Amino acid sequence: MQRVGFTIFPGYSMMGLAVVSVFELANMLAEKSVYDVRLLSESGGLVQSSVGMRIETEAFDAGDYDTLIIGGGTEIAPPSPGLTAFLRQTPGRRRRTASICTGAFVLAEAGLLDGRRATTHWFHARQLQALFPKVKVDEDRIFVVDGPIYTSAGMTAGIDLALALVEEDLGLEIARSVARKLVVYHRRAGGQSQFSALLELEPKSDRIQSALAYAKRNLHMRLTVEQLAEAAHLSPRQFSRAFHAETGQSPAKAVEHLRIEEARMMMEQGTRPIDSIARDTGFSDRDHMRRAFLRAFGQPPQVIRRNARGEARI
Structure with a gap:
């Protein structure tokens, strides 16, 4: 079973949590438990979102994660030292690291995007480039894959990224079936423009x-x-x-x-x-x-x- 850690922090956007449903439905359609999804935060316990709702999380641990996903927030703020240290300490203990929307700023702060191509919400792309000049920011992509690092555009693009992860693991038909269950009108490829x-x-x-x-x-x-x-x-x-x-x-x-x-x-x-x-x-x-x-x-x-x-x- 693959452990998937979805990491959030105070002020995270609830919309980002939609990607969890992709893995939940993949388990159901594969008729076996492929993914073990854990909601993580630095200290564990209840974490408040940007709209005031709170969600229960587990604290960072020393366990291995196949995939670690960093959620985004509605405001850009430096990540806590604990979150940055967690990302820096464990890159070799996971197969994939991903971010949704402004979660790319967190990966960049940890140095995981240096020398790599990445994307984020188009509204924040130039700020990401200005703050982290070593990152090759592509501001017009739904998601970008560069080696083991995956970054997505605005919040709904996280669903497209998660579907791509499921397709890598379980094949195209399962990914399509998950998209149909989610009533996703069109599965967008990573190279597709953010603009419609x-x-x-x-x-x-x-x-x-x-x-x-x-x-x-x-x-x-x-x-x-x-x-x-x-x-x-x-x-x-x-x-x-x-x-x-x-x-x-x-x-x-x-x-x-x-x-x-x-x-x-x-x-x-x-x-x-x-x-x-x-x-x-x-x-x-x-x-x-x-x-x-x-x-x-x-x-x-x-x-x-x-x-x-x-x-x-x-």
């Missing part, structure tokens, strides 16, 4: 959300206003007016953003030919996709793929 085109659009009504969901599922098609309006159960004129009012964009521009987001993910995570990616994400040809990438990122697709491969070799 759908989130940026912020549609307010179910009808516009339905149209965007339809577009997301059918990016390979030539999507027209008439098709999107039908998905929203509106006339084309009503749809165009409502879409712009809710998102501030035209349907054509929003669909292009969805295509770019999907194409970038394919470019960074796979080896498929550029022509194939352009076709499957609905661009008329690779030149059309190239122009869209230059507008969005200031770089052509080939450069983005080359940079992603270079990061993977670090």
Whole structure:
């Protein structure tokens, strides 16, 4: 059985505890006790969260942990000397060390991120880089794996990281089954951007959300206003007016953003030919996709793929 230590400190965010459910469900779906999850803190006992709720913990011990996870907090504060010493004293006695959100600051303070790639919540990424210049901060990743060190972005990204840990241990099917049990709409890979085109659009009504969901599922098609309006159960004129009012964009521009987001993910995570990616994400040809990438990122697709491969070799 693998011991998983989830470490918290005063002011931790309750949202981070969601990753515990990933390991709980993995045990259930594997039909055996794979993970023994312990909630840890420096002194043990009740630890108060950022919203005032308290949770019972065990004190740090000298036992071995297969995986040690550091939770995050809503504010950035130096970790206690005891927590820092615990992390520094036991790196060789665990297979993996991970952080969620601002937990990366704790790992950095202990020196565990020196010379490594890491991420954290996008809002705090530049602060992490400024405070710890030896860390190679990637501010636009859901999670980053560098050797035995795993770091994730904002709190919900901890679920994606935990699913990746379960996939390493128990395989893809168990990880997918856990995601379905958690009603996770889409398991995000570590290389995926923290920013979402759908989130940026912020549609307010179910009808516009339905149209965007339809577009997301059918990016390979030539999507027209008439098709999107039908998905929203509106006339084309009503749809165009409502879409712009809710998102501030035209349907054509929003669909292009969805295509770019999907194409970038394919470019960074796979080896498929550029022509194939352009076709499957609905661009008329690779030149059309190239122009869209230059507008969005200031770089052509080939450069983005080359940079992603270079990061993977670090």
